[in-house]
Amino acid sequence: MTEHEFVKVPVTGAKEIKLVTTDAKDNGNTADHTVWADAKLVENSNKLTLNIPKSVATKVGEPINIKEEYSAMDPEDGDLTAKVKVIGADKVRFDRAGKYEISYVVTDNDGNETQKTRTISVVNMEDYKYLSNFDWKSTQNSYTAPLKDLSISAKTLRLTDESNKEVAYEKGIGAHSNSTIVYDLTDKQSDYFTSFVGVDRQMYGSVGSVIFQVFVDGEKQFDSGLMNSRDPQKFIEINISGAKELKLVVTDGGNGNGSDHATWGDTKLHYANSERVYTxxxxxxxxxxxxxxxxxxxxxxxxxxxxxxxxxxxxxxxxxxxxxxxxxxxxxxxxxxxALVEIDLTQVIVTNDRYLSDSVKKTLGLAGDITLGNMLKLTTLISNSGRVSVNSHFISSKKHELFSNSFSLTSILF
Structure with missing residues (x-):
């Protein structure tokens, strides 16, 4: 009895497959029962499936979990998740802006390698481009078209702050309900969208009322709720990393569109600036x-x-x-x-001059040996006997030699 064998034959481009069984020993076909078990055609059979986490963004100083789950499955080899190598995760720095790539690499038992890469964008929010510097892809308006960097009445963009005071913006979009503005993000390389919204200050005290909404790739990410003309502005911050479309919507507050001057103030697209230098x-x-x-x-x-x-x-x-x-x-x-090399301050200084040794000990109040550490404290040297007298300037000039070489005390001071 012979063990079964696994057969794998590439058939890419083939028009016909023929399976043949013959009498192997020319002894007739009695009991020649053959089986082609689990025979199947597999599309891309030598290509495994590698699933990795999506690219994400965060702000400088705000670490996120980058060790999300991943998986690798092969039609023949089964689960290869344990063999996936993750490269680059240790290089991600949340204290520096930039785009950090993490690669996931796995090789099947036939030696075929599959690799996928995700990007971790770390954003300094001071790196941005004004949304109004770009052209929108399309607009739909029930009253009038929006304006770049001007209110819908062609004046300075103005909103109301928390103190009920006017705040003006040089950049932004002036709109009127009902309004839908669509931006293509595929070429913007942006990670966050921010804006202040509210009824333009020009309509303060009027019946103007609107609702602001932001959609990212068709999913609503922000809804201001009803905003009246006296309401303070609201701030929007939305993660748009990897998004393809940004849609800004203004709807009527439910009482008609009269005085519905809607302002998107200071609208910005923030990005991970890899050229920012940290010192x-x-x-x-x-x-x-x-x-x-x-x-x-x-x-x-x-x-x-x-x-x-x-x-x-x-x-x-x-x-x-x-x-x-x-x-x-x-x-x-x-x-x-x-690489700094410390000097051994316990090294004993040798001198044959008893008067000099006694003078140093007396000056420093020493009873035992004189060490390099002791000499570091020496600033002047005066002998009561008058046989030794060295001023502080001379000693200071010699200290460099003392702490760079193994000289005797006598050769240093004289």
């Missing part, structure tokens, strides 16, 4: 490095740090520096700090 980490490292006490490190290692500080300050003064350049200098100064 706060470098600035912090420089400030910390500049207060390091040079007296306790070897001159060679400390000079390396000083050079790194100089390059860092030069980079901070360069307003054309890229993030890659800044990060490179940051790495250098961190490495220089780690």
């Amino acid at each position: 706060n980490e470098l600035e912090k490292e420089v400030e910390e490095a500049k207060v390091i006490d040079k007296e306790i490190y070897t001159s060679e290692s400390f000079n390396t740090l000083q050079n790194a500080i100089a390059k860092a300050e030069e980079m901070l003064a360069n307003n054309k520096a890229t993030q890659i350049e800044v990060d490179g200098v940051l790495a250098s100064i961190i490495e220089a700090k780690k």
Whole structure:
């Protein structure tokens, strides 16, 4: 009895498939019962299905979960989820604006690789473009067409704030109920939509009343509720990452469209700016490095740090520096700090001059050996006997030698 075998034959482009069974030993066909078990045609049989989370956006300083579930299924190999490699998740920084790609890679048992990528957009809300700088795709209006950067009465866009005071906007859209404005987002690379909305201040105290609605890819994401002419403005912030269409709707408040001057104030599309340069980490490292006490490190290692500080300050003064350049200098100064070599302050200073040794001990109040650490505190040296007298300026000039070399006390001071 022979074990069964699995047969896999590519048939792409074939017009006919013929399955043949023969008498293998020419001994007749008695008991030659053959079976083609689970025979089937599989479309794209060597292509597995990889499902990954969708691209998302968040704001700088607001971490989100990026370890959502993913799966990989193969028609032949079954569940390959455990074999999926996730690349790039550790590179996502929620403290810096930018677009971070996370790749999901899986290989089936035949060696066929499948890869998909999602993008995590981290947005600094100071990076934006005004919506009114773009042309809308279409508008539908029951009264009159909307205006860019002007109220529907062709004046400055004005709304009412929480203190019942007028607030003006240079940018935005003036509309009149009923109004529908559609924008194509496929070429905008935007992640958030923001706007202030309300009945334009010109209609303050009138019967004007409207409802603002925002739809993203056909789904309602905002509804202002009924807004009357005296109501304070409302602020909209909507995540539109990956969206294809933005629709701004103004409807009649239910009492006709008289005085329904609707204003979309300061309308913006915010985006993840990968070119924004962050220097706060470098600035912090420089400030910390500049207060390091040079007296306790070897001159060679400390000079390396000083050079790194100089390059860092030069980079901070360069307003054309890229993030890659800044990060490179940051790495250098961190490495220089780690590489500082401490001097052994417990090292005993040797001298054959008893008078000099006694004078140092007397000045510093020492009873035992004189160490490098003791010498760090020495600022002047005066002997009662008059045989030793070294002023503070001379001692200071010699300290650099003392802490850079293993000299005897006599060779340092004389």
